[in-house]
Amino acid sequence: xxxxxxxxxxxxxxxxxxxxxxxxxxxxxxxxxxxxxxxxxxxxxxxxxxxxxxxxxxxxxxxxxxxxxxxxxxxxxxxxxxxxxxxxxxxxxxxxxxxxxxxxxxxxxxxxxxxxxxxxxxxxxxxxxxxxxxxxxxxxxxxxxxxxxxxxxxxxxxxxxxxxxxxxxxxxxxxxxxxxxxxxxxxxx
Amino acid sequence: xxxxxxxxxxxxxxxxxxxxxxxxxxxxxxxxxxxxxxxxxxxxxxxxxxxxxxxxxxxxxxxxxxxxxxxxxxxxxxxxxxxxxxxxxxxxxxxxxxxxxxxxxxxxxxxxxxxxxxxxxxxxxxxxxxxxxxxxxxxxxxxxxxxxxxxxxxxxxxxxxxxxxxxxxxxxxxxxxxxxxxxxxxxxxxxxxxxxxxxxxxxxxxxxxxxxxxxxxxxxxxxxxxxxxxxxxxxxxxxxxxxxxxxxxxxxxxxxxxxxxxxxxxxxxxxxxxxxxxxxxxxxxxxxxxxxxxxxxxxxxxxxxxxxxxxxxxxxxxxxxxxxxxxxxxxxxxxxxxxxxxxxxxxxxxxxxxxxxxxxxxx
Numbered sequence: 001x002x003x004x005x006x007x008x009x010x011x012x013x014x015x016x017x018x019x020x021x022x023x024x025x026x027x028x029x030x031x032x033x034x035x036x037x038x039x040x041x042x043x044x045x046x047x048x049x050x051x052x053x054x055x056x057x058x059x060x061x062x063x064x065x066x067x068x069x070x071x072x073x074x075x076x077x078x079x080x081x082x083x084x085x086x087x088x089x090x091x092x093x094x095x096x097x098x099x100x101x102x103x104x105x106x107x108x109x110x111x112x113x114x115x116x117x118x119x120x121x122x123x124x125x126x127x128x129x130x131x132x133x134x135x136x137x138x139x140x141x142x143x144x145x146x147x148x149x150x151x152x153x154x155x156x157x158x159x160x161x162x163x164x165x166x167x168x169x170x171x172x173x174x175x176x177x178x179x180x181x182x183x184x185x186x187x188x189x
Numbered sequence: 190x191x192x193x194x195x196x197x198x199x200x201x202x203x204x205x206x207x208x209x210x211x212x213x214x215x216x217x218x219x220x221x222x223x224x225x226x227x228x229x230x231x232x233x234x235x236x237x238x239x240x241x242x243x244x245x246x247x248x249x250x251x252x253x254x255x256x257x258x259x260x261x262x263x264x265x266x267x268x269x270x271x272x273x274x275x276x277x278x279x280x281x282x283x284x285x286x287x288x289x290x291x292x293x294x295x296x297x298x299x300x301x302x303x304x305x306x307x308x309x310x311x312x313x314x315x316x317x318x319x320x321x322x323x324x325x326x327x328x329x330x331x332x333x334x335x336x337x338x339x340x341x342x343x344x345x346x347x348x349x350x351x352x353x354x355x356x357x358x359x360x361x362x363x364x365x366x367x368x369x370x371x372x373x374x375x376x377x378x379x380x381x382x383x384x385x386x387x388x389x390x391x392x393x394x395x396x397x398x399x400x401x402x403x404x405x406x407x408x409x410x411x412x413x414x415x416x417x418x419x420x421x422x423x424x425x426x427x428x429x430x431x432x433x434x435x436x437x438x439x440x441x442x443x444x445x446x447x448x449x450x451x452x453x454x455x456x457x458x459x460x461x462x463x464x465x466x467x468x469x470x471x472x473x474x475x476x477x478x479x480x481x482x483x484x485x486x487x488x489x490x491x492x493x494x495x496x497x498x499x500x501x502x503x504x505x506x507x508x509x510x511x512x513x514x515x516x517x518x519x520x521x522x523x524x525x526x527x528x529x530x531x532x533x534x535x536x537x538x539x540x541x542x543x544x545x546x547x548x549x550x551x552x
Contacts, residue, residue, distance in 0.1 A: 080314040112198070115199055168334060
C-alpha cells in the first residue's frame with residue numbers, strides 16, 4: 001500500500017510520461033492527420049483536466065461499510081432527511097470496486113484491521129477516506145482498551161476527520177463538503 | 190457436494206461486522222457457523238477501572254440502536270447496590286423514555302429488515318424519517334441525539350421539558366398511522382411475505398432450551414417479558430400485556446415487533462396521562478457509595494432485543510466486576526440451528542429477523 005492514494009504530482013508525472021511515449025511512437029510518422037490529432041489531444045487534455053476534477057467533485061460514491069455506533073448515523077445520512085444526493089454524495093455502494101470514499105464509522109479492532117486494509121486496496125484510485133467519529137479519529141472512549149487501534153489514520157491515509165460521539169449526520173455532510181473542496185483544489189493536501 | 194462459502198465480516202446484509210461461514214449443498218444450507226469478535230473492545234474490563242457514574246457512556250455503546258435501555262439497566266444496578274429508591278416521577282419519566290427508545294429501535298430494525306428481503310430502500314427511507322421524529326423527542330428530553338446519558342442515581346439529570354406531552358402525542362399519533370401503512374404495504378407484498386413466512390422456524394421447546402429472549406422468544410409463542418413477569422418501574426401499574434405469535438418464523442418475529450411498537454405507543458400515552466407531579470432529579474454524580482450489604486447484585490431489564498441481565502460485584506468507588514448477559518449474543522446462538530436447511534438467500538432474512546447488534550454480541 002502506498003502512503004498517498006492520490007497526489008497531484010503523481011498524476012501530472014504520469015501524464016508527462018504518457019505524452020512522451022506518444023511523442024516517441026509518433027516520431028517516424030509526421031503526416032498531417034497525426035498533427036491534427038496531436039493538437040486535438042492537447043486541447044482535450046487542457047479541457048479534461050478541469051472537467052475530470054469538476055465531475056469527480058460532484059459524484060462521490062461512498063462505500064456501504066459500517067462498523068458500530070456511527071454507522072447508525074451514517075445510515076441516517078443516507079436517508080431521506082439529509083438527502084445527501086442533492087450535492088452529489090450518491091448512493092452507498094455495496095462493493096468497494098464501485099466506491100470512491102470510505103467512511104470509517106466506528107471503533108477499529110485489531111481483528112478488523114486486515115479486513116479494512118483489504119477493502120481499501122480493492123477500491124479504485126483515486127480514493128478517499130473519511131474518519132467519522134471519535135473512535136475512528138483517535139480511539140475515543142476506548143483509548144485504554146487492549147483490542148482497539150487508536151485511530152484509523154494508523155492504517156489508512158485519512159483525508160477528512162469528522163469529530164463527535166457520534167457526530168450528527170449534518171457534520172458528516174460538512175465533512176463531505178470539505179472533501180469536495182480538497183478534491184477541487186481549494187484546500188491543499 | 191458441500192461447498193464452504195464465507196459471508197462477511199463486511200457484508201451489506203449482515204447487521205454489523207458478523208462473519209458467517211456457511212456450508213452449502215447447491216443452494217441449501219447444510220451448516221452455518223457465526224464467527225464473532227470483530228467489535229470486541231473489553232467493556233467489562235474497562236468499567237472496572239472507572240468510577241460508577243463514568244460508566245453509563247460505555248454501557249450505552251453496547252447496544253447503540255437502543256442506548257437508553259442499557260443506560261437504564263446499569264444505573265438501576267448501581268441503585269440496587271446502593272439501596273437507593275427511585276423517585277416516583279422519575280420512574281414514570283424513565284418508563285416513557287424507555288418505551289420511546291423501543292419504538293425508535295424497532296423502526297430502525299424495520300427499515301433494515303425490509304432492505305434485506307427485497308424492499309430496496311423504500312421502507313428504509315420511511316422508517317428512518319419516522320425514527321428521526323422519535324429521536325428528536327428523546328433529544329429534547331435528554332439533550333443529546335444518540336447517546337443520552339441522562340439517568341442519574343435516584344432519578345434523571347433533568348425533568349421532561351414543558352410541552353413534552355403534547356409533542357409526544359402528536360408524534361405518536363403520526364407514527365401509529367404510519368405503522369398501519371407499513372403493515373398494509375409489507376403484508377400485501379408477496380416479495381416480503383414469501384421471504385418471511387415459514388423461514389427460520391424456531392419451535393417453542395427449542396426457543397426455551399436455547400435461552401433466546403425478547404421478540405425472538407415471543408415470536409415462538411412464549412409470553413415471557415421481563416416488563417410483565419418481573420415488573421420494574423411502573424409497568425405493573427400500566428395496562429400492558431406481552432405480544433406473542435406462535436409460528437416461530439421470521440414473519441412472526443416481524444409481527445411481534447410491529448405489535449410491540451403499537452403497544453409501546455399505548456404505554457407512552459397511558460404513562461403520560463397518569464404521570465404524577467413532583468421531583469424527578471437524581472443525585473449529583475459524586476455522592477456514590479454502595480452499601481456493604483448489597484455487595485453482589487443482579488438485575489434484569491427488557492431491552493428491545495431481549496432480556497439483559499447485569500451482575501455486579503460492588504466495591505467502594507468502582508465496580509469490582511460487572512458481567513453482562515447480552516440478549517443478542519444468546520439470540521445469535523440460535524442462528525445455526527434455524528438456518529439449517531434453508532436457502533442461501535434466507536440467511537439474511539434470518540439474521541435480520543434476530544435483530545443482531547454486534548456491539549452487544551462482542552462487548
